[in-house]
Amino acid sequence: MAAFVLRRVLLMIPTLWVIATLTFFLMRLAPGGPFLAEKDIPPAAKAQLEKAYGLDRPLGQQYLSFLTHAARLDFGPSYKFPARQVREIIFEAFPVSLELGLWALLFATLIGVPIGVIAAVKQNSGADFAAMAAALAGVSIPNFVLGPALVLGLSLTLFLFPPALWEGPQSRILPVLTLSTAYVAYIARLTRGGMLEVLRQDYIRTARAKGLPERKVVFKHALKLGILPVVSYLGPAMARIVMGSIVVETLFAIPGLGRHLVNGAFNRDYTLVLGVVLFYAAFLMTLNLVVDIAYTRLDPRVELS
Amino acid sequence: MSGAAPAFAPTADAGALASSSRPESLWADAWKRLRRNRAAVCSGIFLLALGLLAVSAPWLPGLANPTAQDLRLGATPPSSAHWFGTDELGRDTLARVIHGGRISLLVGLVGTLVSLVIGVSYGAVAGYRGGRTDEMMMRAVDVLYSLPYIFLVILLLVFFSRSILMLFVALGLVQWLTMARIVRGQVLSLKQQNFVEAARALGAGDGAIIFRHIVPNTLGPVIVYTTLTVPAVILQEAFLSFLGLGVQPPAASWGTLVSDGARLLALFPWLVIFPGLALSLTLFCFNFLGDGLRDALDPQDRREVS
Numbered sequence: 001m002a003a004f005v006l007r008r009v010l011l012m013i014p015t016l017w018v019i020a021t022l023t024f025f026l027m028r029l030a031p032g033g034p035f036l037a038e039k040d041i042p043p044a045a046k047a048q049l050e051k052a053y054g055l056d057r058p059l060g061q062q063y064l065s066f067l068t069h070a071a072r073l074d075f076g077p078s079y080k081f082p083a084r085q086v087r088e089i090i091f092e093a094f095p096v097s098l099e100l101g102l103w104a105l106l107f108a109t110l111i112g113v114p115i116g117v118i119a120a121v122k123q124n125s126g127a128d129f130a131a132m133a134a135a136l137a138g139v140s141i142p143n144f145v146l147g148p149a150l151v152l153g154l155s156l157t158l159f160l161f162p163p164a165l166w167e168g169p170q171s172r173i174l175p176v177l178t179l180s181t182a183y184v185a186y187i188a189r190l191t192r193g194g195m196l197e198v199l200r201q202d203y204i205r206t207a208r209a210k211g212l213p214e215r216k217v218v219f220k221h222a223l224k225l226g227i228l229p230v231v232s233y234l235g236p237a238m239a240r241i242v243m244g245s246i247v248v249e250t251l252f253a254i255p256g257l258g259r260h261l262v263n264g265a266f267n268r269d270y271t272l273v274l275g276v277v278l279f280y281a282a283f284l285m286t287l288n289l290v291v292d293i294a295y296t297r298l299d300p301r302v303e304l305s
Numbered sequence: 306m307s308g309a310a311p312a313f314a315p316t317a318d319a320g321a322l323a324s325s326s327r328p329e330s331l332w333a334d335a336w337k338r339l340r341r342n343r344a345a346v347c348s349g350i351f352l353l354a355l356g357l358l359a360v361s362a363p364w365l366p367g368l369a370n371p372t373a374q375d376l377r378l379g380a381t382p383p384s385s386a387h388w389f390g391t392d393e394l395g396r397d398t399l400a401r402v403i404h405g406g407r408i409s410l411l412v413g414l415v416g417t418l419v420s421l422v423i424g425v426s427y428g429a430v431a432g433y434r435g436g437r438t439d440e441m442m443m444r445a446v447d448v449l450y451s452l453p454y455i456f457l458v459i460l461l462l463v464f465f466s467r468s469i470l471m472l473f474v475a476l477g478l479v480q481w482l483t484m485a486r487i488v489r490g491q492v493l494s495l496k497q498q499n500f501v502e503a504a505r506a507l508g509a510g511d512g513a514i515i516f517r518h519i520v521p522n523t524l525g526p527v528i529v530y531t532t533l534t535v536p537a538v539i540l541q542e543a544f545l546s547f548l549g550l551g552v553q554p555p556a557a558s559w560g561t562l563v564s565d566g567a568r569l570l571a572l573f574p575w576l577v578i579f580p581g582l583a584l585s586l587t588l589f590c591f592n593f594l595g596d597g598l599r600d601a602l603d604p605q606d607r608r609e610v611s
Contacts, residue, residue, distance in 0.1 A: 139592060144560075145563055152570055
């Protein structure tokens with residue numbers, strides 16, 4: 001176990017290095033620089049600026065200094081907002097994104113799993129078909145379509161929730177709904193599939209044969225294994241929720257990390273984009289590791305290799 | 306998800322057996338099963354109709370020019386003259402949605418094709434070679450899987466040209482990994498079979514064996530996964546267009562239309578509703594069709610898990 005965790009952590013380092021290298025050179029190869037918007041500044045001032053940011057040094061040196069600083073989570077000041085350190089911006093914005101993502105995931109699991117269990121237990125009934133058709137619809141509606149639709153219906157017509165911003169518990173509801181619907185649907189489908197598989201197995205027949213009430217069979221015996229597809233999906237789900245949160249944060253003007261990424265990319269804010277991408281990558285890989293460990297805890301048949 | 310590859314294997318065996326005795330039986334059987342699935346048939350018909358509409362859009366009589374502005378008209382709600390209303394520049398929304406569909410569908414199909422070509426070739430070669438080559442090739446896929454791709458795509462599109470060609474490449478590059486895994490799993494089991502041995506005995510080269518004998522037998526799972534990749538690519542293009550990184554004006558995909566409409570949501574809701582509906586319905590139908598195809602081509606594996 002310890003060896004497995006250690007190996008996975010060690011494997012993260014070359015992967016992060018690949019990502020760092022790719023993003024670094026991709027941005028340096030790109031046409032245009034961070035000070036392109038201020039075209040009219042005198043050449044002397046421009047040289048000063050480039051010097052201050054180290055852009056006048058050879059590319060190799062810039063790369064090396066970037067790597068050594070990045071290892072210490074130090075990405076330097078933002079190009080666009082020179083008064084602020086990238087690390088500061090990330091630490092300020094990340095909790096917002098994290099809160100949004102966690103609510104969405106929690107909501108998706110709490111709603112999706114019961115729907116999947118019911119559909120599996122009543123397989124091929126009307127309820128099953130309706131739940132699965134609804135789930136397929138949920139998967140098919142993009143969040144940037146659902147978001148405006150919810151705003152239109154619930155906040156501009158019925159005035160139930162604020163249409164944007166991130167202030168107070170009321171403002172959480174629409175963004176979380178928008179972000180989580182697809183995952184409610186997907187988790188319901190996964191739970192149903194997992195449960196159908198498990199309910200066919202011998203140990204379930206044994207549990208029934210010894211006279212356990214059906215409720216206990218389903219929730220105590222079957223669900224423990226039936227939920228495994230959901231657990232292994234949580235890793236990729238987090239990655240996709242990160243992607244979805246870019247949309248949701250843009251739609252609802254939420255000051256999270258996703259917005260910084262998009263704005264940073266448009267502003268050619270090299271340091272900010274590099275910092276955010278590396279931070280996200282490390283975060284997602286850590287999550288995947290946690291999910292893998294949780295998986296083995298739930299299913300003793302799986303061995304870590 | 307990792308269970309998908311071995312789970313498809315029984316079909317391949319059936320396919321291989323069927324193709325050696327009666328080549329049409331598997332497909333005829335699958336076709337029969339598919340036809341019984343009414344939701345999948347309806348989805349297929351809807352998608353065909355949509356495809357025809359999109360292809361013939363420039364020559365449709367009565368359809369307005371999607372870029373023709375009428376500033377005096379401005380934004381109007383749906384009416385008998387403009388079924389889906391007009392936008393703030395007086396452009397006909399119905400025409401914009403149909404022409405947007407041309408772009409969205411084209412991107413979906415070409416992006417899928419790119420991923421199909423790369424994924425199938427890569428997976429087939431890895432599975433057929435086996436051993437060290439296979440291990441190295443699949444390890445590379447594992448590493449690529451762990452990259453947060455969408456960030457790289459965003460960077461690629463921000464820093465380089467935002468041409469439609471770049472979009473095809475970027476989207477195709479994201480999608481081929483799973484296809485490579487599926488095909489590799491298939492090939493690993495197929496290459497042990499007698500018909501491959503027979504082909505080799507007849508003097509066929511590796512390339513011919515892979516692409517003429519093995520790849521055609523992986524068609525079932527590949528078709529299913531392709532059907533599910535198209536909506537994924539359409540969705541990603543729409544996502545990028547929503548962020549302003551997709552196709553550039555005056556061309557507009559469904560993603561662009563939704564994004565533009567969302568800005569004027571409070572004033573002209575129909576500008577979001579119709580393109581959003583078109584996009585969602587299309588994705589819904591592709592998913593339904595993909596599910597139906599999986600059930601039809603893969604009778605042993607009736608799990609609803611993708």
